[in-house]
Amino acid sequence: MKKLNFATALLVAVIGFTACKKERTRPVSSVKNAKDFTEKLGSPKQTFSVKTSELPKTLSLANGTRITIQPNSFTMDGHAVTGDVTIEAYEMLTRSAIILSGTNTNHISGSPLISQGFIFVDAKVDGKSVDRMLQKPLTIKIPAKGQPFTQIWEGVENVADNNQFAWAAPGDAAGQNQQRDVKAVEDDFVFDFGKLGWVNCDIFYNSSAPKTTVRVTVLNNPGTMATFRGFSGETFVFFCATGDNVVAQIYTPDGANKVKSYDNSMPIGSVGKLIAFSIKDGKYYFAKKDITITADMNESLSLTESTEATVQAEITALDL
Incomplete structure (x- = not known):
């Protein structure tokens, strides 16, 4: 009986240890960078x-x-x-x-x-x-x-x-x-x-309004600005207009962790959401801000660590 009890206790302990070990092990994401991100979720x-x-x-x-x-x-x-x-x-x-x-x-x-x-x-x-x-x-x-x-x-x-x-x-x-x-x-x-x-x-979009240049500083940027489809770089910046399917990517270099729109191209008075997201070494970062475009606009977005599911949900929520 004692041998049986000892064997049973040992089996329970092994199962418990294995279960705890599995709970502590997080699945490794296949997405390591912006290119992986666009290939998986695009x-x-x-x-x-x-x-x-x-x-x-x-x-x-x-x-x-x-x-x-x-x-x-x-x-x-x-x-x-x-x-x-x-x-x-x-x-x-x-x-x-x-x-x-x-x-x-x-x-x-x-x-x-x-x-x-x-x-x-x-x-x-x-x-x-x-x-x-x-x-x-x-x-x-x-x-x-x-x-x-x-x-x-x-x-x-x-x-x-x-x-x-x-x-x-x-x-x-x-x-x-x-x-x-x-x-x-x-x-x-x-x-x-x-x-x-x-x-x-x-x-x-809104072609009759006067135009300006929008500059964006990305704070806490873990990487560099991404190119088309994330072939290089890690960080994207977009302006999404309220009520219209506008996805204006802001990508012209303007200094360290800074980008700008094309000069005198963004309609003054336009309302929308400015977003930035980054994927580097398998980690996700996201930021957003509601804005109204003003003359010679300078904005900043501060990236905070997030998850793939949250970034995907934030972007999906932008659909009209």
Whole structure:
């Protein structure tokens, strides 16, 4: 009996020690930096396999975007592509998707745009991207969500040679006259686009108001300012306008832990929320402040340590 009691007590002690050890062990996050963050929580990649012999073909994306590919659209180094093609696409149709993906609604001039949704489209053969210029345009249909009118833009990935991102008027492709102004039809924006890459439906935000430069100091910044999609750096700063889907990233260097908007680009009187967040060495930091833009504005945000779930929830709460 004593041997049994001793064995039982020993077993209970071992189980208890193991349980306590498990409780004290926290799961290790796979997110170590801003790039990991955008890959995990940003817009997911959607992949489709198509055969050139099956074209034309319409692809339906998860959030309502539809892309129709015409026959004889793709070339590789100038030569016609035949056989199997892999289409990769991303949708950024909400404010949270834009921010979590490390993207923005900045015009190339720095003026904020109101996003009505944007996408990224690529086509690959054996893992290599085909020529960006298409021989026949894609027909793209993006949900208008009640908006009557939009303009078409293309993304520029290396603004001012500093690996930042903005939107510009698209040039013509392969002899095609690129459409710019689009009216909604049955609550969809439908248009042709002659290139692969970033495609946006946006209009200018509050363009009649006088403009100013907004400067932001990030206090307690654990890292450096992040570039497009977090490919380098750790810290993002955004202005999100109240009532409009504006995601203006403030990224122009202005000193240590300081960034500014493009000069004289932010509308005076605009109301919204200024946010900053950072991911460094697996730790999360966040700050926010309600602001009204004034002339020659200087603001500061003080980052405090947070969690992945809290940062994600704060950003998701910005959706309109």
